Amino acid sequence: MSTLSTAELRMPVVAASAVREFARGGYHGTTIADVARDARISPAYVFKLFPSKERLFVAALDDCFERILETLAAGADAAADQGPDAVLDAMGGAYAELISDRTLLLLQVHAQSVADIPEIGQALRAGLKRVTRFAKTRSGASDSAVQRFVAYGQLCHLIVTAGIDTVPDEWATILSHGIRHPA
């Protein structure tokens, strides 16, 4: 095989593969070989680009939050009404659409589950910090409205990961009611 790329160009591609694969299997349930296969490179080369599995996961998580922030910004900008609550609502809609393919949602849940690994916990907090601050400053909503925004986001994560949206039962509709199409 010939030289197709530089390490600088290859890294974000591998990070994107890591997002997909870690979202599918979680940290412990995903192998370097899985990511390498998705990125069409050898497992050995993954270790040339990232020093360890932990750092690869962190790169994936950073990418995940980067995309979320972009989406929230776009959603906020597209809001017809630029009042605080309307902007927050528009962000919620944009987020719901973003995670309709489940990948970024699952990665966050997996990250929560291995947040006791110091570097991962730190990356998770950094991402949440960015999301919280952006939601607050861009919308100008009250602290409690921002808190509610995040809380219902977490509920949405639960609904999708547990497959509650596919349960046609009353308890399931209580939890899912009004949550925007986690299709």
Added chain:
Amino acid sequence: MSTLSTAELRMPVVAASAVREFARGGYHGTTIADVARDARISPAYVFKLFPSKERLFVAALDDCFERILETLAAGADAAADQGPDAVLDAMGGAYAELISDRTLLLLQVHAQSVADIPEIGQALRAGLKRVTRFAKTRSGASDSAVQRFVAYGQLCHLIVTAGIDTVPDEWATILSHGIRHPA
């Protein structure tokens, strides 16, 4: 070593060990040997009591929800004001106290992360069904109040797993404000 117990008595003890160990390491990050060590039996005997690691995890999760239900019931009974919102609030307080040692909280987060394993997803939904139904019927609160109850519970899980309660920064207080002592 002598015969100390019957399988029937041993099973719940091992399940309790499984709750502790799986809460610590998650499904993929915990070995049967870890659980066996905690329960002071050999790894081989764990497989005499439970047919597979998956089923052991399910047993742990069932135990976890059993304890949560008991706690919610006790909290509700102890409420001075038996109005719907007051009962729900009392349940929230009891839950906050229950998960102050993080074990049951972490197990739920780990369960969410491996809910794509069919048996585990099923057990998770069964637990959530019990919690949701109990919260609704025992309190008599509105659907949206019950939904809010669960949503803020999930926010609480995020705060604890990500260690947000230890961050002395404004974004962290926005998320943590009013959440009862996740110490």
Added chain:
DNA sequence: CGGGAGAGTGAGTGTACAGTCACTCTCATG
């Protein structure tokens, strides 16, 4: 006392995986 049921284990087996290393191949430059 003989035997059988059930508690409990030691010693494996097969496999999978994080990380390493010596190596090749390509290409730009002097």
Added chain:
DNA sequence: CATGAGAGTGACTGTACACTCACTCTCCCG
């Protein structure tokens, strides 16, 4: 064309782990 920097890999290592099996030991019942 020589060389060297950097892209990329095959083959390996050491270890860890889910699960199995043949076995022992104890105690109860006839």
